[in-house]
Amino acid sequence: MDSMIHVENIRKDFKKIIKEPGLKGSVKALFKPNKEIVRAVDGISFDVPKGEILGFIGPNGAGKSTMIKMLTGILTPTSGFCRINGCIPQQDRKNYVREIGVVFGQRTQLWWDLALRETYAVLKEIYQVPDEQYKKRMKFLNEVLELDSFITSPVRTLSLGQRMRADIAASLLHSPKVLFLDEPTIGLDVVVKENIRDAIMRINAEEGTTVILTTHDLSDIELLCERIVMIDKGKKVFDGAISELKRNYGDIRTMEFELLKPSDGGLLDYLSEFGDKADISFEQDKTSVKVRFDASSVSVEKIISYTLSAVHIKDFKINDVEIEEIIKKLYKSGVSA
Amino acid sequence: MRYIKLHRIFIAQYLKKLMEYKADFTLGAIGLLIAQAFQILFLGIIFSQIPSLRGWQFEQILFIYGFSLISKSLDHLFTDNLWMVGYRIVRKGEFDKYLTRPINTLYHVIAENFCVDAFGEVLSCVLLLGYSIPRLSMPFYWYTIPLWIVSAVFATLIYTSLKIMTAAISFWTKSSGHITHMLYMVNDFSKYPVSIYNRFVQTVITYILPFAFTAYYPASYFLTGENPLFCVGGTVVAGSVLFALAIFVWNKGIGAYESAGS
Numbered sequence: 001m002d003s004m005i006h007v008e009n010i011r012k013d014f015k016k017i018i019k020e021p022g023l024k025g026s027v028k029a030l031f032k033p034n035k036e037i038v039r040a041v042d043g044i045s046f047d048v049p050k051g052e053i054l055g056f057i058g059p060n061g062a063g064k065s066t067m068i069k070m071l072t073g074i075l076t077p078t079s080g081f082c083r084i085n086g087c088i089p090q091q092d093r094k095n096y097v098r099e100i101g102v103v104f105g106q107r108t109q110l111w112w113d114l115a116l117r118e119t120y121a122v123l124k125e126i127y128q129v130p131d132e133q134y135k136k137r138m139k140f141l142n143e144v145l146e147l148d149s150f151i152t153s154p155v156r157t158l159s160l161g162q163r164m165r166a167d168i169a170a171s172l173l174h175s176p177k178v179l180f181l182d183e184p185t186i187g188l189d190v191v192v193k194e195n196i197r198d199a200i201m202r203i204n205a206e207e208g209t210t211v212i213l214t215t216h217d218l219s220d221i222e223l224l225c226e227r228i229v230m231i232d233k234g235k236k237v238f239d240g241a242i243s244e245l246k247r248n249y250g251d252i253r254t255m256e257f258e259l260l261k262p263s264d265g266g267l268l269d270y271l272s273e274f275g276d277k278a279d280i281s282f283e284q285d286k287t288s289v290k291v292r293f294d295a296s297s298v299s300v301e302k303i304i305s306y307t308l309s310a311v312h313i314k315d316f317k318i319n320d321v322e323i324e325e326i327i328k329k330l331y332k333s334g335v336s337a
Numbered sequence: 338m339r340y341i342k343l344h345r346i347f348i349a350q351y352l353k354k355l356m357e358y359k360a361d362f363t364l365g366a367i368g369l370l371i372a373q374a375f376q377i378l379f380l381g382i383i384f385s386q387i388p389s390l391r392g393w394q395f396e397q398i399l400f401i402y403g404f405s406l407i408s409k410s411l412d413h414l415f416t417d418n419l420w421m422v423g424y425r426i427v428r429k430g431e432f433d434k435y436l437t438r439p440i441n442t443l444y445h446v447i448a449e450n451f452c453v454d455a456f457g458e459v460l461s462c463v464l465l466l467g468y469s470i471p472r473l474s475m476p477f478y479w480y481t482i483p484l485w486i487v488s489a490v491f492a493t494l495i496y497t498s499l500k501i502m503t504a505a506i507s508f509w510t511k512s513s514g515h516i517t518h519m520l521y522m523v524n525d526f527s528k529y530p531v532s533i534y535n536r537f538v539q540t541v542i543t544y545i546l547p548f549a550f551t552a553y554y555p556a557s558y559f560l561t562g563e564n565p566l567f568c569v570g571g572t573v574v575a576g577s578v579l580f581a582l583a584i585f586v587w588n589k590g591i592g593a594y595e596s597a598g599s
Binding site: 094097102125127154 | 346353358430436437594596
């Protein structure tokens with residue numbers, strides 16, 4: 001088997017102490033704790049070939065971060081194991097982490113009080129990057145992530161977008177074979193997001209870096225990932241290409257029309273026009289109509305032409321598929337992979 | 338070798354960070370000097386009231402006190418960040434960072450901070466030893482200086498190991514800073530001749546939390562030349578055993594580390 005990442009039936013339990021509310025509850029829990037086991041990741045297995053970009057998706061609290069933390073060797077699995085780049089992360093930590101890069105979008109690994117440059121100088125020593133290679137690498141990262149304008153500023157003064165680019169550069173300094181990104185685009189504007197996606201794609205294409213990322217942003221997934229693993233409540237519910245997910249679970253879109261005349265609203269009835277084969281639903285307020293439908297059974301064009309034939313509109317917008325929508329649907333139909 | 342080079346870099350980074358905030362640094366340095374001046378003054382007042390204690394002369398007591406500060410200040414200077422493990426690093430999930438770097442986690446945590454506050458203790462230590470040594474007639478052999486170094490290293494190891502163990506408790510309990518603090522209260526006993534305490538306290542600080550080996554025992558050997566095997570050998574044994582135990586507890590703790598949600 002020549003997969004870069006092999007995960008086998010991995011599980012992680014956390015012990016949680018259930019407290020009654022208030023100070024009284026806290027005191028009681030101190031003397032007579034009421035323990036409960038929470039299964040954050042429940043028997044997940046998958047393989048990732050070298051050079052693939054894999055997206056981890058799932059609602060908040062699904063177990064994505066726990067999964068990433070087990071893969072990066074931070075947490076020890078309760079049972080099962082993962083083997084990455086030939087190492088069991090928990091057993092051979094030091095050798096393992098030399099070959100991986102990790103970015104937690106919500107946390108920084110940069111030296112908060114010092115100029116960004118200083119962080120790279122320290123990481124160079126920690127990862128023992130030779131001078132020549134370091135120079136070349138910094139030039140490359142500068143070019144890809146545009147660090148030049150803020151590399152001399154103290155990290156605490158960086159904007160979120162700058163900080164995230166700086167963090168990603170830090171994780172790539174030692175040319176890792178596997179890159180783990182936990183919500184790398186959280187809270188960023190469109191331009192920075194694009195910059196970061198381009199950087200990930202370039203690193204992946206030029207160096208064959210295997211990338212695992214978690215995100216809530218569907219465009220990240222669509223632009224970057226060849227494959228996604230969807231987890232919910234600690235279990236794997238889907239594993240495959242994004243096109244397959246859409247094919248299997250529908251291509252849910254929402255369109256919003258802003259009406260020229262508020263009184264026109266009553267003229268529209270998508271249900272009787274398209275029936276319920278398209279899983280269509282709509283809601284309207286005074287000035288706008290919002291339609292939710294499955295684009296694999298009713299085309300966007302049909303929705304637009306029907307709407308235009310009935311009313312005059314001022315403006316409209318199409319929202320893309322939302323992961324939460326798919327997950328909701330997935331659960332409604334009771335499918336599990 | 339590599340870790341020594343890294344350590345230099347970490348300390349340099351730390352000093353740069355200190356100087357990044359100039360006002361804080363200046364005020365901190367002044368405050369430290371004032372605090373130390375008062376502490377030395379205070380010591381002077383106390384000891385001038387006690388000409389002797391259970392057969393120990395004034396200068397001998399000063400020597401023991403000064404000796405206790407060697408290991409205490411070394412430990413304080415280099416391993417202060419261990420406090421943060423118990424108070425914050427584990428609870429907030431900041432330990433993740435150390436686990437994703439290819440260097441020893443314990444070393445990394447320790448190296449990241451360099452506690453300049455400890456220079457106050459270094460100063461007190463130098464003053465106390467500098468005052469007492471010339472006034473005492475201590476036995477001196479060719480191996481006295483190597484034995485000093487050995488005792489200082491292993492005494493520091495006693496401090497650091499106990500700190501590592503109490504810090505590591507936080508891997509299970511999330512927070513253990515207060516346990517480390519309690520331990521530090523006990524170490525105050527070690528600054529004075531152990532013979533002034535009752536049997537219970539003596540047993541505790543000799544065999545359970547062997548702080549007596551960080552000061553009184555080795556210091557009494559250097560003062561009298563008696564009992565080297567127990568006094569210096571005991572320090573070496575206590576330091577080694579505790580350090581081995583500390584590494585064991587730390588590594589076990591990492592397996593129990595639960596990070597924090599993000």
